[in-house]
Amino acid sequence: MYKLLPAALLALTMITESAPPASPPHPIAIVIHGGAGRMDKAKLTPARQKEYHATLEASLQAGHAILKKGGTSLDAVQAAIMVMEDSALYNAGKGSVFTSAGRNELDASLMDGRTLAAGAVGGVTILKNPILAARAVMDHTPHVLLTNEGAEAFAKNRGLELVKPEYFHTDQRWRQLQEWKKKKATSKQTFLDEKHADYFGTVGCVALDAKGNLAAGTSTGGLTGKQFGRIGDSPIIGAGTYANNKTCGISCTGHGEFFIRYAVAHDISAHMEYKQSTLAQAAHDIVQIKLKKAKGSGGIIGIDAKGNIVMEFNTPAMNRGSIDKHGKLTTGIFK
Ligand code: ASP
Numbered sequence: 001m002y003k004l005l006p007a008a009l010l011a012l013t014m015i016t017e018s019a020p021p022a023s024p025p026h027p028i029a030i031v032i033h034g035g036a037g038r039m040d041k042a043k044l045t046p047a048r049q050k051e052y053h054a055t056l057e058a059s060l061q062a063g064h065a066i067l068k069k070g071g072t073s074l075d076a077v078q079a080a081i082m083v084m085e086d087s088a089l090y091n092a093g094k095g096s097v098f099t100s101a102g103r104n105e106l107d108a109s110l111m112d113g114r115t116l117a118a119g120a121v122g123g124v125t126i127l128k129n130p131i132l133a134a135r136a137v138m139d140h141t142p143h144v145l146l147t148n149e150g151a152e153a154f155a156k157n158r159g160l161e162l163v164k165p166e167y168f169h170t171d172q173r174w175r176q177l178q179e180w181k182k183k184k185a186t187s188k189q190t191f192l193d194e195k196h197a198d199y200f201g202t203v204g205c206v207a208l209d210a211k212g213n214l215a216a217g218t219s220t221g222g223l224t225g226k227q228f229g230r231i232g233d234s235p236i237i238g239a240g241t242y243a244n245n246k247t248c249g250i251s252c253t254g255h256g257e258f259f260i261r262y263a264v265a266h267d268i269s270a271h272m273e274y275k276q277s278t279l280a281q282a283a284h285d286i287v288q289i290k291l292k293k294a295k296g297s298g299g300i301i302g303i304d305a306k307g308n309i310v311m312e313f314n315t316p317a318m319n320r321g322s323i324d325k326h327g328k329l330t331t332g333i334f335k
Contacts, residue, residue, distance in 0.1 A: 027307035027325035028067040030207045032059050032080055034090050034319030036253045036299035037200035041317075041334060049333060051089060056321040056331040059083040063207055064323045073207040073215035073249075074112055074135070081108075081131040081219050084203040088170050091201025093129055096168050096221025098177040101228040104168035106221055107235040109145075110134040113214030113243035120235035121155070122147040125168075128161040131219045134235070136160065145235060173224070180225040200319065202234060204251025206243070206303045208325075214303060216241050216249035216265070223256070232256030238266035245305055247272040248279050253318070254298010258291060268302060279304040283312040 034056060044052075063080030067073070085093025096104040108130035109120035119138025122145060127133050133155040137146050146154055156162060202220035209215075218241045220234040233240035233256035240256065242265035243249035250265040259265075264286060271282035279302055287300055292314050299313025299320075307325035311318065311332075321331035 026208075026210050026212045028064070028208060028210055029303050029307040029309055029323065029325045030060055030063045030067060030076060030080065030205065031301045031303055031309045031311060031322040032056060032063070032084070032203065032205045032320065033251060033253050033299065033301045033311070034084060034203050035201040036297070036313045036315040036318035038315055039200050039317040039333065044333070052319055052333060053331045055084060055087045055089055056319065057329065059203075059205070060321050060323050060329060060331070063205060067207060067209050070210050072211075073209040073213050074110065076207040076209065077110060077205045077215045077217040078131055078135055080205040080207070081203055081217050082129050085129050085131060085219055088172075089201070090203050091173075091221045092203040092219040094168065095170050095173060095201060097173050097201070097224040099222070099228045099230070100177075100181075100225045102177065103228060104165065104221055105226075105228065105230075106130045106168075106219070107231055108134045108217070108219035109235040109237060109241045110138060110217040111215065111237055111241050111243040111249070112138070113216070113245040113249055116244060118144050118237045118241075120145040120237065120241075121151040122231040122235045123229065124148070124151050124155070125165050126152055126162050127155050128163045128167065131217055132160050133158075134217065134219075144237060147231065168221070173221075176224050184225065200317070202253040204234075204241070204253060204301060206249035206251055206301055208249070208303050208305070208307050212245065212305065214243045214245055214249035214305065216243040216251045216302075218251045218253075220253075233259035233264070236260055238263050240265060242266045242269050244269050244273075248282075248302045248304045250300055250302040252298060252300045254291075254315070255296050258294060258296025259298065262286070262291060262294065262296065264291065264300065268300065272304070279308055279310050283310045287312040287314050
């Protein structure tokens with residue numbers, strides 16, 4: 001019957017038959033956190049709040065610009081986190097908190113939801129942007145987690161920017177350590193007590209790119225007064241960070257020991273995979289029920305494979321922001 005059709009019509013028919021079905025473009029989305037805690041509203045001046053919102057927005061825009069150009073979610077997460085690492089406002093990179101020994105020891109991790117590849121560094125003291133070192137571990141070693149001098153020597157070899165340990169010193173964090181020491185001297189409380197919960201400033205990001213790939217990353221100075229050598233959940237894949245295209249990407253903030261014990265980031269993904277929970281249900285069940293029952297305080301951010309965003313926390317505040325799949329930007333601090 002093709003013989004009966006005029007040549008032009010025949011060509012058109014053939015083109016239509018061989019063209020792949022048009023699929024709608026994949027949504028892009030990005031979500032960040034800047035730490036959860038009990039941040040006292042009265043102490044946070046309007047000017048300071050403005051600064052937080054402005055940095056959150058700059059971080060979101062840095063990541064979103066990459067996604068809009070068709071860049072990868074890994075690059076977007078890295079770019080967004082670097083903005084916060086370079087700001088003294090956050091407990092990551094420049095504004096990191098002090099250990100009990102008066103040093104800054106930083107942790108970071110990054111995970112690719114497409115391949116489940118991951119990289120992390122723990123206890124680093126001279127790397128300007130620990131998230132870049134985590135990326136390099138993922139891209140250029142067969143390992144997932146490098147710590148201390150080993151991580152630093154590796155990053156130096158890769159040509160990453162090194163700084164003197166003093167670069168991380170800020171007066172505000174130093175004061176926090178002195179306050180922590182005073183409190184510790186007069187109370188029997190330990191890190192396991194809820195009242196010590198203040199994790200304001202750790203940073204994290206999750207992104208979904210136009211190819212449908214999820215990535216998640218987290219960066220932190222840890223907890224004020226932590227014992228030197230202590231490593232929290234942030235560089236532990238499955239605890240502080242997790243990403244899997246099948247389910248979601250997650251970055252956590254809060255009392256790291258609980259997030260490690262309860263494998264929080266992976267547990268949310270597992271609820272979605274095995275219980276068919278939605279991201280919102282899984283995040284609620286784990287943060288508001290399971291963790292709360294165990295007195296583990298903190299929060300999480302996440303995106304699922306369809307671009308749905310969640311920001312769940314059981315503390316009075318969590319620094320956070322997102323640009324959703326419709327392009328809507330929001331930032332927030334308190335509940
Ligand atoms: N989770 C981090 C840690 O325990 C702290 C934080 O989120 O602020 O090291």
